[in-house]
Amino acid sequence: xxxxxxxxxxxxxxxxxxxxxxxxxxxxxxxxxxxxxxxxxxxxxxxxxxxxxxxxxxxxxxxxxxxxxxxxxxxxxxxxxxxxxxxxxxxxxxxxxxxxxxxxxxxxxxxxxxxxxxxxxxxxxxxxxxxxxxxxxxxxxxxxxxxxxxxxxxxxxxxxxxxxxxxxxxxxxxxxxxxxxxxxxxxxxxxxxxxxxxxxxxxxxxxxxxxxxxxxxxxxxxxxxxxxxxxxxxxxxxxxxxxxxxxxxxxxxxxxxxxxxxxxxxxxxxxxxxxxxxxxxxxxxxxxxxxxxxxxxxxxxxxxxxxxxxxxxxxxxxxxxxxxxxxx
Numbered sequence: 001x002x003x004x005x006x007x008x009x010x011x012x013x014x015x016x017x018x019x020x021x022x023x024x025x026x027x028x029x030x031x032x033x034x035x036x037x038x039x040x041x042x043x044x045x046x047x048x049x050x051x052x053x054x055x056x057x058x059x060x061x062x063x064x065x066x067x068x069x070x071x072x073x074x075x076x077x078x079x080x081x082x083x084x085x086x087x088x089x090x091x092x093x094x095x096x097x098x099x100x101x102x103x104x105x106x107x108x109x110x111x112x113x114x115x116x117x118x119x120x121x122x123x124x125x126x127x128x129x130x131x132x133x134x135x136x137x138x139x140x141x142x143x144x145x146x147x148x149x150x151x152x153x154x155x156x157x158x159x160x161x162x163x164x165x166x167x168x169x170x171x172x173x174x175x176x177x178x179x180x181x182x183x184x185x186x187x188x189x190x191x192x193x194x195x196x197x198x199x200x201x202x203x204x205x206x207x208x209x210x211x212x213x214x215x216x217x218x219x220x221x222x223x224x225x226x227x228x229x230x231x232x233x234x235x236x237x238x239x240x241x242x243x244x245x246x247x248x249x250x251x252x253x254x255x256x257x258x259x260x261x262x263x264x265x266x267x268x269x270x271x272x273x274x275x276x277x278x279x280x281x282x283x284x285x286x287x288x289x290x291x292x293x294x295x296x297x298x299x300x301x302x303x304x305x306x307x308x309x310x311x312x313x314x315x316x317x318x319x320x321x322x323x324x325x326x327x328x
Contacts, residue, residue, distance in 0.1 A: 003238060010240040011294045012129035014122050017077035017086060024075065024155035033075055033085040033156075037061050041073055042088045042128065044135050047245055048110035049128055050091060054119055056128065057108065059089075059101070066100045074138070074157025076131055088131040088157075090138070113243055117294055132243040134158075137173045144169050176247045179218045180206035182300040183231060185256040185273065189304050191288065192227065192263075192271035202272075203291040204300050206249070219252045227271050228262025231255060237303075240296040251296045253304075276308035283320060290317075 007013050023029045033039065041059040043050040050057040064073075071094060073087035091098070098105070113132060117125045134157065144151055144162035146169045151160035154170075162169040182204050183190040191202040207222035209215060216234045223231050237251040259273050274282065282288035290313060291297045302313045309316075 003236065007238040007240065010238055010296050010299055011117065011122065012126050012241050012243065013239075015126045015130065016080050016123040017127060017130070018080055019077040019158075020075075021158075023078075024158055030075070030156055033078070034072070034087075035061075036085050039064070039085045039087065042076070042086065042131055043091055044088055044131060045091050045110035046139065047112070047132060047136060049113055049116055049120075049132075051109050051111055051116060052103065052107055056116070056120060056124070057103075063101055067094070067098070068100070069094060072153070072157075074134060074153065076127065076134070086127065088135060090135055114294065129241050129243040133175065133241065133246045134173060136243075136245040141171055141174070145171065174246065175241075177209040177215070177250060178206055178242070178247050179209060179215055179222060179250050179252060180204060180297055180300065181219045181223060181234075181252040181254050182237070182304055183223055183229065183254050183256050184304065185259050187275050187308060188259070188273040189275075189279070189301065190227065190229070190256065190271060190273055191279075191301075192268050194267065195269040198289070200287055200289045201291065202270075202288050203295075203297045206297070208247075209250075215250055215252070219254060223254065223256075226264045226268050228260070228264075230257045232257060237300060238296065242295075249296045251300055253300070276305055279305065280309070280316065283317065 023033070039061045041064045043057040043059065071089070073089045076086045076088055078085050113125065113128055120128060138153070138157065138160075141160060142151060143149065144164065144167060147162060147164050147167045149162050149164035149167060151171060152163050153159070154161045158173070160171040190205070192205055193202045205223055205226050207218065207226070209218040213221070219234050220231055223229050231254040233255040235253050237253055239251060240249045242249045261271050263271055274288070279288065283290075290301050293314065298313070305311070305313050
């Protein structure tokens with residue numbers, strides 16, 4: 001399996017939109033998308049998804065026009081299946097309310113994408129992941145980093161340009177790269193937990209990439225800082241956009257030179273080496289729970305578990321008495 005195929009198995013990666021970079025630079029073609037009769041407008045509430053019952057609130061062109069707002073939504077892209085443009089709007093930036101839509105406001109709720117991903121389905125969740133990361137940038141980046149003047153969105157929201165005619169500096173979306181790594185030694189995997197996590201939750205190690213650092217160096221540094229383990233044979237696995245709020249997770253595998261642990265007191269509460277059989281026993285006892293299957297950490301553990309046991313984590317967990325679908 002190549003890296004692209006492996007990454008597409010991660011949640012939030014199966015993006016069904018063409019981001020149409022070529023189209024965004026043409027004002028006339030961009031205007032056509034805003035006027036498209038079948039355009040869809042995804043409604044966000046800051047860093048949350050606005051839900052109408054069990055469905056995300058998505059406005060059609062007629063509903064959007066009925067609001068009569070002087071507000072330009074951000075173009076996410078065109079659906080690959082039918083070329084319909086998809087936009088995102090932040091309800092917090094809309095003057096007034098949505099009364100013109102004839103929707104009972106008591107039926108509208110804002111939820112974290114974590115809470116509703118399984119309801120949305122993988123492709124829709126990928127769109128909302130993209131929309132929320134872009135929305136986070138729009139919310140948190142309001143002023144030019146060179147002169148402090150307010151920024152104005154351009155190219156459908158994919159850039160922001162300084163409104164000062166003497167500056168006109170262009171800001172591009174920012175993401176935070178983070179490495180996440182499966183460390184093994186022989187037939188054992190290293191799992192760790194933070195004190196703030198749910199009881200018995202364990203995962204692989206992770207950390208943010210520092211300025212001037214290669215990804216592989218970040219993997220090596222983070223493992224040594226967190227558990228005092230020297231590693232080698234660092235290999236790329238896959239990646240995942242992580243919209244909580246704006247990270248890009250870069251997955252790796254690595255091999256430990258030894259199993260001696262020296263835990264970082266302010267970050268790692270517990271760490272342990274487990275074989276696949278030991279992990280099975282701990283999961284049966286309920287003393288070790290892998291991360292939810294939304295995250296790349298689950299995939300990193302699952303790939304190793306399959307190779308060692310011939311069984312997927314999902315299959316094994318589905319037969320556990322304490323298991324529920326939300327904890328896949």
